[in-house]
Amino acid sequence: MTRRTVRIAMNGVTGRMGYRQHLVRSLLAIREEGGLDLGDGDVLWPEPVLVGRRESALRAIAERHGLTDWSTDLDAVLTARGEAAVDVYFDAQITSARPAAVARAIAAGKHVYTEKPTATGLASALELARLADAAGIRHGVVQDKIFLPGLLKLKRLIDGGFFGEILSVRGEFGYWVFEGDWQDAQRPSWNYRAEDGGGIALDMFPHWSYVLRELFGKVTTVMAHTATHVPRRWDEHGTPYAATADDAAYAVLQLESGAVAQINSSWAVRVMRDELVEFQVDGVQGSALAGLRRCRVQHRSATPKPVWNPDLPATEPFREQWQEVPDNAEFGNGFRAQWELFLRHVALGGPYRWDLLEGARGVQLAELALRSSAEGRRLDVPELTL
Incomplete structure (x- = not known):
């Protein structure tokens, strides 16, 4: 069995939804069960990198769950190289802060998975979808219901x-x-x-x-x-x-x-x-x-x-x-179910319809x-x- 690690920058985990549904009940739950089985002996291991503005809150969450990577500097996380590099950027911030952060992640070549709405206006939401397609990254929007x-x-x-x-x-x-x-x-x-x-x-x-x-x-x-x-x-x-x-x-x-x-x-x-x-x-x-x-x-x-x-x-x-x-x-948990689908998409490719264009339709x-x-x-x- 081969374990493949995917490092995920999680921005907004100090909020209720980001913490409970996305970190604890999705990614940490996947880890507790040994990772995500990709078939053919491969297992995907999600490694969260906590990102946010409140240092004390990030440190407390990391210590509570035995995580080692957290930062208040999003740009440093996105530009890190080598073993510290992240593969995926996830956003559960306040809506008004989301478009700029997602755009920075796309520019850094990271795959993107984000909460909705993806922006406060259609023009901005469509621009994110265009940027992601042009960059050739894989992108998804939470559609939990x-x-x-x-x-x-x-x-x-x-x-x-x-x-x-x-x-x-x-x-x-x-x-x-x-x-x-x-x-x-x-x-x-x-x-x-x-x-x-x-x-x-x-x-x-x-x-x-x-x-x-x-x-x-x-x-x-x-x-x-x-x-x-x-x-x-x-x-x-x-x-x-x-x-x-x-x-x-x-x-x-x-x-x-x-x-x-x-x-x-x-x-x-x-x-x-x-x-x-x-x-x-x-x-x-x-x-x-x-x-x-x-x-x-x-x-x-x-x-x-x-x-x-x-x-x-x-x-x-x-x-x-x-x-x-x-x-x-x-x-099971609906948020986790979609996380698993998106992580398979990141690891294996193939079609994925709940993307940033679908997010723009919601906006x-x-x-x-x-x-x-x-x-x-x-x-x-x-x-x-x-």
Whole structure:
């Protein structure tokens, strides 16, 4: 057995997502199981090089997990040679800092894997994709939602023809993010400042872009309304600030198939759902309700026949009339699943569709949604090419 080491500069691991999902539950989990089996006796061993601005936080993470390489100097990491050289650059920073750092990694000839959105605007996102293609590097963008058990089950239903003609998709996402005055907020304050790249449209529409495209086909038009429902919040130091970014977005999207998608995203909604995100898909032959982990269905043959009568209380147990879709497989961490695919792509080559151009499509949809809201009209979504 031959062990091949791939050194990965991980920028942004002091943040919640970068640390928990990408470092601990993905790369360190792969190491705990002996590396990534590439076949033919080869094993890929990921070696994280932690990068960030806070020296004490990087040192603490490194010591906690027995890692030896960390730095606050990104340029030094990218330009290192010999055994200290990195092969891959990963970015989980604040969005506004991402384009410049990714561009530097591309210029240094490093393969790139990055969180989304890849930029705060389409022009910048497309430029990163062009630079990466011109440099001949391998590049990918995190698209974690399509690796969730609930959506994998939904994809299985679609592939099996369960729905017949799909008519509509309804998505509900969100939860109440505390303002920060009497309870700490669950999200960083920059999320609510437009000048720092915040806003739920920019945060979530890149997700809805690849979820819809992957499962149901590309989006052709978007009509959206955004709002800042909570205009005053308190930051990590207890200082009040004006929320300048949208904390809710409501969208109607036309799909190429003719189906209609309606997706509500809000950080100012209290949850009355089984999961924080749910998608209901209605087709001629049946319907499904998919969340992060669960997926339930109701076939045409088992659909009840409700009668509208506002004078009497509803007596039908509507939730009980749906059937649970079995797992039929073992589902691991979605972030790790995509990391493994990208690392195989780096090591072995071959096609990889979740690249920086796909990331630009997500930024495009977010940008068009914000423009649609500002202009009060429906907008076409052009197909992107480099």
